[in-house]
Amino acid sequence: MYMPFKSLGLSISLLKPLKDQQFIKPTPIQETAIPAILANRDILGIAQTGSGKTAAYVLPLLTRLQRNAGEKNRYANVLVLVPTRELAEQVKTVFQTFSNPLAETIKTLAVYGGVSINPQMMAMQGINVLVATPGRLLELVAANAVHLSNIETLVLDEADKMLNLGFKDEVSKILSLLPAKRQNLLFSATLNKDVEQIHQILLQQPVVFQIDEEETTFELINQVAYIVSDSKKGPFLRKLINHHNMKQVLIFASSVHQADAIVNKLIKNNFDAKSIHSKKSQGFRKDTLHLFKIGKLRILVATDLMARGIDINDLPFVINYELPRAPKDYVHRIGRTGRAGSTGDAISLVSQEELHHFEVIQKKMGKKVNLIDSETTVWPTI
Template identity: 40%
Template sequence: MQFTDLGLAEPILRALAAKKYASPTPIQAQAIPVLLDGKDLCGIAQTGTGKTAAFALPSLDHFARNPKPTPLQGCRMLVLSPTRELAAQIAQSFRDYGRFLKLSVEVVFGGVPINRQIRALGRGVDVVVATPGRLLDLIDQRAFTLKDTEIFVLDEADQMMDMGFIHPLKRIAKLLPKERQNLFFSATMPGEIEALAAQFLNNPVKVSVAPQSTTAERVRQQATFVNQVEKQALLTLTVKDEDIDRALIFTRTKHGADRVVRFLEGAGIQAVAIHGNKSQAQRTTALQAFRHGNVKLLVATDIAARGIDVSGVSHVINFELPNVPEQYVHRIGRTARAGADGVAISFVAEDERPYLKAIERTTRVKLDIVPLPENFVEVVRNLPKAAPPKKGREQTPDQKARRADGQRRYQDQQQRQPRGTAERAHRPDGEALAKKPSRRRRTGVGAHKGAVQRTVR
């Protein structure tokens, strides 16, 4: 099957041809005809199978065939995403696929000034891609409304549940109009996700292109048993010996991610970290450096396990195993994308063996056990010390420039300040200047009740 067989509008086919996309993936081939008919859909597919295009292309086709003015302080289509990075990626996909359509696309998430988003949404938008928290902030400030939404998409629903978004989602569901098309996508479908889907969907068509909790067939999965304190030495040896194009290294905690980066830098290996404690500018900078190949190693918490479509990720390294088996599936789904091969390496400490058994039971895949290298004891003994943590909060070049500019303005102001105020605290001879008590007098007739005027010295 080709995209030209699906009946999509000509501007969309032109955009797909520009990106050299000819054949739809299985989830796209099954979902697009259903959505073109205007039906609700519940799609189940493992990460990296092309879910974004599966809901973006038929939605853009709807806009191309049904042009309308954008509703003031509203949108025609709302896409909810669990993370900022995934939201930005989805918005970019809409811009790419709709490049020959006169459509407006805005991305809304926290970590950036809200006033800029309020101005962008005030004139109305065709497609809004948002995280739940910032979306509700805009609604609470009466800067945005969902009453004109025609298409609603909930992407990565199972991660929404894992991140505790169940109550915001229920609230958003009540604000949406009853007459709308609903699209629900998830990599897994446990019972609680089905209950959530029932709140949004109306007699949906269910599309599933892979068994739940399966892993990519092209990923070579292996595990090595190692003590927790020796994992850093094994990681340093692995990234030096493996033929790595790009590697995602997963830790369970934010501080653990920063610690791994410092040890790698101490060994002369460049790496960057991305997690929830980083500012949005830092997260964007790190992800762009990794995407463009300027940095080959990205150390992340599970915030990056879903939906981050970075081509050329040859390795996924689980520095620490996740305690939820499905999360392992999402992690290793970052490699072996678009028909490529990949390698997933897991470091398993003694207390993580139950996690490994749960992963193998869920995925029905037995990981290849790889022994420790012969010279591993020597590597542990000679492991370089971690690089010292960077003092203060990391700043982007723009932030540094603004800070320097502010300091220059402050110094100029101090030089222009009159002598009497600049040296108010002390006389030239160093004797403290006694402050006179302030005098107050009551206001005259006609002033506001209770007002007090302070005399000027």
């Protein structure tokens, strides 16, 4: 039995945008986190992607910001630290999606490196929520363009990823610049030693919860794998897309070179496809991701790092063209589908050389995947 959103203490005015975005019922992380955040408690949430974590903190923070909307603040009240520019844009979009229909003006800004700093400096005036990567935030602080004296709530989103990417020193420096009295919300997919260390320093009597990985990640995902030789993966991929009449599909590649090669082959065969990876400009990545999200791009090919910003509630298909090296990356990949109550299909193309590694992935995941020999697959006439 679940609690409806209106029972969690959220602002009444948020119920309509929730309904418009087809948020029917709270996820387990939302049921736990929203009342605790509204009660000004610190949070330690361990949850995999697809658990509804972003809305779990965005909604109660917007409720609080609405109450203070009449106050004139020169500087941001909420700071969200994230590891990548893609996630920064994703979090900003969630804040704006729910705040734009509200009567009160709540301004959110995302800042990150890889683009000019000047427009970000000019946009800083009058913001309520600042979403930032650590390095760019410190650059803005050094330029006297941002002040952290009014921060009431700090969110560390994907803390394990942030620390794994080498942001530990930057995060520590940012923490030293914040007001001592504030609310701290820490979300992570894992509780490794670095996250545990920050937890001990940062959080005061936190509400601690861990959402079961299988419940959030695998329940709504239909997984299947095909044994395919590397030389036949391209033609087999195109047959899959046609056979399932895929209108929107995310394909994972193991490298920048492979992502571009897959796209080139698809385009030559009259498929609408683009790739996003670290070699593409920020503007190209942002525009391409937007086209894919709104359904105007059929096929998106991505590397693992770029997938951090791909958050679509009802993405129907994910395909692993190759297996990732780490089992946790496999979980993250397939977690792009089967989100927010929608079902999805995750398909892996596994070569003979990858079979042992796929066994390891399944063991770590705690779930067996149906494995089919592509040579015996019968395709209907299309």
